[in-house]
Amino acid sequence: MPEARTVKRRTKSEDSAKADQASTSSSERPRLRDAERTSKAILAAATKEFAERGYGGARVDAIAERAKINKRMLYHYFGGKDALYVAVLEGSYIAIRSAEARLDLSHRSPADGMRELVVFTWQYFLDHPEFLGILSTENMHKARFLKRSARIFELHSPLVSEISGLLDRGAAAGDFRPDCDPVKIYMSIAALGSFFLTNRWTLSTIFRRNLSDKAEIDAWGEHIVDVIFAYLRP
Amino acid sequence: MPEARTVKRRTKSEDSAKADQASTSSSERPRLRDAERTSKAILAAATKEFAERGYGGARVDAIAERAKINKRMLYHYFGGKDALYVAVLEGSYIAIRSAEARLDLSHRSPADGMRELVVFTWQYFLDHPEFLGILSTENMHKARFLKRSARIFELHSPLVSEISGLLDRGAAAGDFRPDCDPVKIYMSIAALGSFFLTNRWTLSTIFRRNLSDKAEIDAWGEHIVDVIFAYLRP
Amino acid sequence: MPEARTVKRRTKSEDSAKADQASTSSSERPRLRDAERTSKAILAAATKEFAERGYGGARVDAIAERAKINKRMLYHYFGGKDALYVAVLEGSYIAIRSAEARLDLSHRSPADGMRELVVFTWQYFLDHPEFLGILSTENMHKARFLKRSARIFELHSPLVSEISGLLDRGAAAGDFRPDCDPVKIYMSIAALGSFFLTNRWTLSTIFRRNLSDKAEIDAWGEHIVDVIFAYLRP
């Protein structure tokens, strides 16, 4: 009952990447007393664990073991399983939106920009299976944890604006049909990509067709482009 | 879907059971064919519980309570959590495929048949949220349990044939583009429907738009039809 | 299922084996499947543990061990440490008030009745050190748990009435001073008895005088009577 908990979050400095580099290059020392490194290791391990097993299935012990840290540290840095999960969730969204932001779609032709967005999204999903796993878990909980995050909406408005710009320019140029809803477009792209990857296990079984094969994956990537462009066709 | 269960344990004459009960039920309990009733109640309860909480999150106690049966019965009829989950999984697939089979798409025009399939699928997903929940859970486990089920492929080949027929007739009539993969078409339909419903919780949060509103849901249903028909357009 | 747990706990087989031996060899049958017995054993064990160590210091494991039951049962019957503590608390009050109720003070002379009450209280405190321990703990928590108990006041009004009757009859007979507050009288009796017993450990140390000696204890019992009667003297 005497909850004098002092959940402190790390102030991550800009040199983090640099520090990581340094640590990995320095011949695998145990590197004790490195708050940032520990904190990151926990977050990375937790992301994997939560993505693979879901919130309920994830084990705090397993996260600690994956991160090669003492379990106690996890509580020290994040306060508990819940808070760690929220950190993972936010981190996952920030990561994809940050990568997206680097696309700079506005200096391309609408068609090229759209293709880039679709391809990027598909590739990101492929490269970051944890992201889809986290989303799946979070939705099973009806976004219970995500709702706690205040800044999540701000994180996404640039994306909508960007797509909106593409659609407007495409419509003006006669490349795209007019009056498309940018959110619907994004959701369609995400739906086609996400569904294939997250559901390929049951789909492979029921259709007796190994959807994890490179050929199948590549074909589906093209299929998404086809579907989206067919829909956008004026 | 529980009614479609084929593997029944203990299929002794139901009448005799009824007779047995007749004496005891004279007081207050309206127990008719307890064995089957109990078994069905367990399956229905388990389907909800597994869908809502995932395999790991589901609680045997909770299932027993939902089913209003003694927990021991669950072990009696199904053997354990694993086996019960497999029964739920199979039952879920059998249910949707059975409903689909009742569509009789082959006697309609290709366009009408396709529209019917899309609308049916969307409506089925809407009406049976447990189905999507079960799939989500099963995929998180990489279809580990589904693979155990021998007859699951046979269950799905009629669906593929049916769509194949539609596509062929549509292509022949010049309504659809030629050489469409029926599995890809089905997966696209399912992707657009499933993604919206299972992911609407996070999507509503990040886009600050309540996707559980009837208007949004209806609009998305039409969107799926639009997308699929745009893609099929020759 | 996903539980490919690697973190294993040390399986201490020796203690359990020893415990098993003890229970079976001591001619008392293990007495399985006896809900009431188990429940009572837990309550008795918990009363001792909470009294000796306080709420925070009490160990659920220790209670289970004292009661010779599986720890899980404790949760089955009482729900948790909190609820078990509340049960102990209520049980303690019910026990003393029930014993008091058997005194039947109203058919004695006021002086005899009062003496009987004082002696009984002192003796009860002596015989039931757990009661004082529980009270001490509960007061350290500012009666946080007791406040939850609805029926605790009703339990005590008979006591107040009884003392009130004694005081009135004594005042009428000229034995006692008039206008005594029955609650103050009871509190004085309890104070003198309780303080000696609960604080005798520090008192023995600071005054270098073993207050746990029978002679000291007996003398204090008489002292309480003296003090109370001196106060009641008209």
Add this chain to the structure above:
Amino acid sequence: MPEARTVKRRTKSEDSAKADQASTSSSERPRLRDAERTSKAILAAATKEFAERGYGGARVDAIAERAKINKRMLYHYFGGKDALYVAVLEGSYIAIRSAEARLDLSHRSPADGMRELVVFTWQYFLDHPEFLGILSTENMHKARFLKRSARIFELHSPLVSEISGLLDRGAAAGDFRPDCDPVKIYMSIAALGSFFLTNRWTLSTIFRRNLSDKAEIDAWGEHIVDVIFAYLRP
């Protein structure tokens, strides 16, 4: 009461220390004699924490936070939780005995002196709830820690002598009954005061009467005087 600590670590001239600090504190930290200040802060914080939560319930982290010091300092100055607790315990006794020593009862009439002692004790208990809390905790542990303290008896003999003197003078003057045991008298005073204050939480609940009200508290103070003087009456 920490200010009453006689055993001071590092008692160097305070002025010089202040001067020393003046130069260093020029930046931001107002550190005056950090060693002593820190040590006192820890002791004060620990006293509160132990009194409120008991030994087992007290948290080293909480003490560090209350004292606004680094947890490590606590180990530096006191060695550990046990030793800190003992320091708190001794400090508490020293504080009350020191205050008592300032009463100078021997130059008053026996009745006045006794009244003064009773009133002082009651007021001290009221003003220093931590003292009672510490005693309560220590007694729950059967004075395990207090026994370690060598000088605790010497601390109390003056008190006994003082009361003894009062009783003798009172008996000689015919104000008090003869042959009173000074320890019993002191224990009676303490019992009535301590019991009311420490047990008022449960008492308020069972008698449905708010004993923390000023009126009730004042009344009880008078009641103690009444009881003690009634008992002393020859």
Add this chain to the structure above:
DNA sequence: CATGAATGAGGATTCATTCAT
């Protein structure tokens, strides 16, 4: 003197499953 990271040994609670009736 001071700091905050790190840790191992518990501590309460929960869970799927089996046993006795």
Add this chain to the structure above:
DNA sequence: AATGAATGAATCCTCATTCAT
């Protein structure tokens, strides 16, 4: 057929204390 008691192995979390800087 049905029930509820019983259980051991986890599972999340906490704590006093030590270590490296």
